Amino acid sequence: MPYKTETIEPGTELLTVNMGPSHPSTHGVLRLILTLDGERVVKAEPVMGYLHRGMEKIAENKTYTQFIPYTDRLDYLAPLSNNVGFALAVEKLLDVTVPPRCRHIRVLVCEMARISAHLLWLGTHAVDLGAITVFMYTFREREVLYDFFEALTGTRLTTSYTRIGGLTRDLPSGFLDQVGRWLERFGKELDEYETLLTKNRIWVERTQGVGVLPLADALELGVTGANLRASGFEWDLRKARPYSGYEQFDFDIPIGTTGDVYDRYLVRIEEMRQAVRICKQAVRTMPGGPICVDDPKLVLPPKEDVLTRMEELIHQFIIVTEGFEAPRGEVYHAIEAPKGELGFHIVSEGGPSPYRMKIRSPSFINLQALPEICVGALVSDVVAIIASLDPVMGEVDR
Amino acid sequence: MEHGAETARRAVDGLRAAFGDAILGQATFRGEETLFIDPARLVEVGRWLKESPDFAFVYLVDIMATHWLEREYQHEVAYLLYSFKHNSILRLKVRPAGGGDRVPTVTGVWRTADWHEREEWDKVGVVFTGHPNLKRILMPEDWEGHPLRKDYPMEGIGA
Numbered sequence: 429m430p431y432k433t434e435t436i437e438p439g440t441e442l443l444t445v446n447m448g449p450s451h452p453s454t455h456g457v458l459r460l461i462l463t464l465d466g467e468r469v470v471k472a473e474p475v476m477g478y479l480h481r482g483m484e485k486i487a488e489n490k491t492y493t494q495f496i497p498y499t500d501r502l503d504y505l506a507p508l509s510n511n512v513g514f515a516l517a518v519e520k521l522l523d524v525t526v527p528p529r530c531r532h533i534r535v536l537v538c539e540m541a542r543i544s545a546h547l548l549w550l551g552t553h554a555v556d557l558g559a560i561t562v563f564m565y566t567f568r569e570r571e572v573l574y575d576f577f578e579a580l581t582g583t584r585l586t587t588s589y590t591r592i593g594g595l596t597r598d599l600p601s602g603f604l605d606q607v608g609r610w611l612e613r614f615g616k617e618l619d620e621y622e623t624l625l626t627k628n629r630i631w632v633e634r635t636q637g638v639g640v641l642p643l644a645d646a647l648e649l650g651v652t653g654a655n656l657r658a659s660g661f662e663w664d665l666r667k668a669r670p671y672s673g674y675e676q677f678d679f680d681i682p683i684g685t686t687g688d689v690y691d692r693y694l695v696r697i698e699e700m701r702q703a704v705r706i707c708k709q710a711v712r713t714m715p716g717g718p719i720c721v722d723d724p725k726l727v728l729p730p731k732e733d734v735l736t737r738m739e740e741l742i743h744q745f746i747i748v749t750e751g752f753e754a755p756r757g758e759v760y761h762a763i764e765a766p767k768g769e770l771g772f773h774i775v776s777e778g779g780p781s782p783y784r785m786k787i788r789s790p791s792f793i794n795l796q797a798l799p800e801i802c803v804g805a806l807v808s809d810v811v812a813i814i815a816s817l818d819p820v821m822g823e824v825d826r
Numbered sequence: 827m828e829h830g831a832e833t834a835r836r837a838v839d840g841l842r843a844a845f846g847d848a849i850l851g852q853a854t855f856r857g858e859e860t861l862f863i864d865p866a867r868l869v870e871v872g873r874w875l876k877e878s879p880d881f882a883f884v885y886l887v888d889i890m891a892t893h894w895l896e897r898e899y900q901h902e903v904a905y906l907l908y909s910f911k912h913n914s915i916l917r918l919k920v921r922p923a924g925g926g927d928r929v930p931t932v933t934g935v936w937r938t939a940d941w942h943e944r945e946e947w948d949k950v951g952v953v954f955t956g957h958p959n960l961k962r963i964l965m966p967e968d969w970e971g972h973p974l975r976k977d978y979p980m981e982g983i984g985a
Binding site: 430431477485489523648663668669758759762771773775784786788792793825 | 855885915936974
């Protein structure tokens with residue numbers, strides 16, 4: 429579509445302003461070409477691609493396992509969630525079901541990633557509107573989460589935690605207890621963030637009735653995740669098409685009413701609470717058992733066996749050098765990532781790599797709503813609207 | 827079992843009854859139904875699937891174009907449709923005949939197709955005829971070629 433524009437009085441002098449790609453409140457390298465009539469936005473045109481790395485082309489030239497580190501760099505605020513999404517899509521192609529403990533750990537890390545991603549969103553969103561304090565509080569807790577991720581995967585950001593058919597390693601000792609204790613504390617932290625913002629008069633006036641995304645538009649534009657739910661539509665893949673055992677967990681889906689910036693704020697805050705609920709259940713009910721499927725042609729054997737047995741050595745050699753054989757076919761699998769529906773659409777012609785893989789990125793499609801809802805807004809509200817849609821450019825540009 | 831598989835199968839039967847010769851083939855893999863559609867009838871079929879209350883495939887999830895070498899068609903475009911009402915997923919596919927690269931746009935049916943189609947044109951070079959703003963979206967405006975084509979080298983051209 430040509431970008432939506434507002435009708436203007438004849439003789440009006442319009443001003444074109446370039447915002448980004450390097451701008452503190454475009455959350456990465458998003459560029460907007462704004463056409464302004466005074467303080468009001470007449471047209472907003474997003475320009476993307478500054479972070480384009482050709483992920484899909486790379487995928488065609490890597491084995492499935494080799495592509496896992498690239499998924500860390502999609503939505504780099506929730507790499508664990510991307511790892512899980514990709515592993516599930518490939519496992520669907522292979523028709524593999526992972527053991528219960530693996531499924532449970534995946535749910536736990538996905539929800540921890542969701543909290544971490546939402547904490548960054550909340551902190552930066554508040555900074556964009558001038559409230560620096562919130563940022564300090566959310567980053568303190570995010571740091572705790574990053575310590576957990578480091579204990580679990582060895583790194584803070586580039587986790588690469590899943591493997592096709594399982595996980596890289598089991599939970600470290602004492603991990604669940606520590607996470608459990610943190611979850612207890614974090615619930616109270618959330619209440620504290622709310623005391624800073626929810627009824628704060630400046631916050632309310634800057635966000636209520638701003639950047640309204642009507643439900644009909646949200647659906648037409650394919651918006652997903654918290655942005656869709658804030659417009660009042662109850663759609664969450666964790667409930668609607670449960671994967672990785674989400675059907676065993678008890679949680680609610682918060683929805684908004686008007687679809688303004690404030691509603692998107694409330695929905696994400698509540699999503700963090702629900703994520704805490706899910707994490708607590710996951711910690712409490714964590715089953716024992718293996719973390720990988722028992723298939724020597726798919727999953728690397730234990731190191732001590734590789735060093736002492738011929739068969740295992742061969743398997744390890746083949747998996748590492750050639751990868752595993754996938755059947756021919758085409759699958760799509762999506763998860764409810766922190767930003768919305770993250771899908772991997774794989775065409776396989778057999779062999780160890782996809783023939784073609786499309787990454788259905790929630791941020792990219794959600795961003796399509798930006799030019800629609802910016803029109804008519806004040807230029808200072810554009811900052812609030814971008815932050816409330818919560819795009820992450822690693823995933824938009826891929 | 828794929829969620830809503832029953833609705834997808836009903837949609838396949840319904841489409842066969844309503845459009846007959848526009849349905850060129852069918853495939854099922856891992857519970858996902860795929861229908862091959864005559865590109866000329868794509869928009870009609872899409873609108874029918876979206877507007878018919880029995881199916882209500884109102885949400886276009888994804889568009890993926892694939893480039894093929896040494897086949898009777900060069901391009902294949904897959905459309906993934908969701909029905910919220912029936913929690914069902916269905917894939918439509920078109921293959922422009924004679925090695926063609928033109929497929930009619932579905933932006934008139936699903937507005938979300940706008941950026942999907944721009945992206946697939948940018949990467950693979952499928953021309954979505956009738957698209958109101960078909961320009962590059964991820965690659966720079968002055969880029970030459972379409973990097974996800976199979977004859978486009980991994981290292982790039984002239985790099």
